[in-house]
Amino acid sequence: MVAAKQVLGPDDVRRAVTRMAHEIIERNRGVDGVVLVGIQHGGVWLAASLAEEIARIDTPVPVGSLDASLYRDDIGLRPVAPGAVSDLSFDVDGVTAVLVDDVLFTGRTVRAALDALADYGRPRAVQLAVLVDRGHRELPIRPDFVGKNLPTSTGEDVSATAEGVVIS
Amino acid sequence: MSARSLLTIDDLGSSGIMRVLDLADHMAEVNRRPNPKVPALRGKTVCNVFFEDSTRTRLSFETAAKRLSADTMTFAASQSSINKGESLRDTIETIAAMGVDAFVVRHKSSGAPQLIAGWTQASVINAGDGWHAHPTQALLDAYTVRTALSRTGGFDGLRMAIVGDVKHSRVARSTVQAFRMLGAHVTVVAPRTLLPPDVGDRFADAVTDRLDDLIGDVDVLYLLRMQHERMHEALVPSLREYTTRFGLTPRRAAMLGPQTLVMHPGPMNRGVEIAVDPAELPGAVITQQVTNGIAVRMAVLFDLLGSGGPIAPTTDAATDVTTEGPTE
Structure with missing residues (x-):
């Protein structure tokens, strides 16, 4: 077991979130029709932080959360620990949905989340925002907004919270 | 295995x-x-x-x-x-x-x-x-009470009365067990002839044949189906007498607390264990x-x-964990 290594501190995370909020607004030419969807568990706090920043810079956007455990491709292969119940209290049809997660790794969670989202409706477009992209993709999925690209080995654990990003 | x-x-x-x-x-x-x-x-x-x-x-x-x-x-x-x-x-x-x-x-x-x-x-x-x-009836009963009363943390202090043919009821056995495991206090209300031989501390927290004494003080009133075939075994004198002593009659419905849930596993014998229209009981959760x-x-x-074994507690960055072991 290697010692934990802090890669980003709380200030770095705050700056990264602010930059990503600007990028989301810029890419979509404002936030008309944009919704944020945090993926359970880790994406929920980040979606809330991004929403806070977007509201400060521009106008408030709807925020929801999505639990994709029932859509995973490894059901039955490992224990499943669903997060809180999905909460999408807005119409998904025709919106630009920004899926939000803390760490992007193999891409399998995002794949599951895309399927889950499709069961709620047909967004006009789906974009992906992650605080950390640690590489090692196993599916053709790429993020649209990244806080930090972080080279890792597959055996390492990456945790990303408002307090910072830690590799262990 | x-x-x-x-x-x-x-x-x-x-x-x-x-x-x-x-x-x-x-x-x-x-x-x-x-x-x-x-x-x-x-x-x-x-x-x-x-x-x-x-x-x-x-x-x-x-x-x-x-x-x-x-x-x-x-x-x-x-x-x-x-x-x-x-x-x-x-x-x-x-x-x-x-x-x-x-x-x-x-x-x-x-x-x-x-x-x-x-x-x-x-x-x-x-x-x-x-x-x-x-067991799945017991789980759906527990889930119904948990959602209706917002009791996500368990049933500590919840008072439940389960009324009727406890002896022949698999529902009673499983539901009483589940509710007690979650911390509820369960009283069995039945005529002596319809009590199981093992009734007592092991089965429930209390036993009585006087429904009127506790009906105003319970959070959950659970009515069991009166199985008609028990009539032939002469375990109750008549359905009418059963209703008088153990049924939810209009008189007893009026004694229920405003928050008391009324439950029944179905199918209901209307006019026997439940002699009021459940649609008119504010606390009835039988459809739920x-x-x-x-x-x-x-x-x-x-x-x-689907779970691949008992569910593990959530760890940090559990997102996208692959089945590979650490490579360090």
Whole structure:
């Protein structure tokens, strides 16, 4: 077991979130029709932080959360620990949905989340925002907004919270 | 070695009950969607094996399996080779040979699901065996109370009265057990002839034959079905007398607290154990029990077939964990 290594501190995370909020607004030419969807568990706090920043810079956007455990491709292969119940209290049809997660790794969670989202409706477009992209993709999925690209080995654990990003 | 099964509430324990009820919240969310279906159990096959009549339990399990995208088969004993003398074991082994991941079993003999679990690699879910157990009914009852009273933390201090034919009731056995495991105080209300021999501390917290004494003080009033066949056994003098002493009459309905939930496992004998229109009782959650049954059975099926073992506590950055071990 290697010692934990802090890669980003709380200030770095705050700056990264602010930059990503600007990028989301810029890419979509404002936030008309944009919704944020945090993926359970880790994406929920980040979606809330991004929403806070977007509201400060521009106008408030709807925020929801999505639990994709029932859509995973490894059901039955490992224990499943669903997060809180999905909460999408807005119409998904025709919106630009920004899926939000803390760490992007193999891409399998995002794949599951895309399927889950499709069961709620047909967004006009789906974009992906992650605080950390640690590489090692196993599916053709790429993020649209990244806080930090972080080279890792597959055996390492990456945790990303408002307090910072830690590799262990 | 057989897969994990759900034969009695003991197989879950209080932490397992909480796990299933938490999962049921997710399933209830699925059921509220316009398209209530998820791909969670694609490729799994669930076989309903019913040796005894059932409407709600069989349909509830079938719906639950389908909403999780499992394939379903239904075996009704009345239309089967059982009538040609095929034994229970041969029947189960024949169905198992077709490739089944779970058997949902209803049988008139106590212990039949346990026997079946010993003969097959598949998971076995007890959907009611004799007077013995009906664990998914207990779970849906617990889920109904938990959601209706926002009791997500457990039932500490909850007062429940369960009224009627406790002796012959697998529902009573499982539901009382589950509610007590979650911390509820359960009183059994029944004539002496309809009490099980093991009633007492082991079965319930208190026993009485005077419903009027406690009806105003309970949070949950659970009415059991009065089984007509018990009349022939002369265990109660008459249905009318049963209703007078143990039925929910208009007089007793007026004694209920404003928040008291009224529950019944169905099918109801209107005019016997329930002599008021449940639609007019503000606390009646009998329809919710049926609705919740689907979510709870989805949770049970997913817990047994989809979770890959007991659920581990959430760790940081559990997102995207692959099956590879550490490479350091």
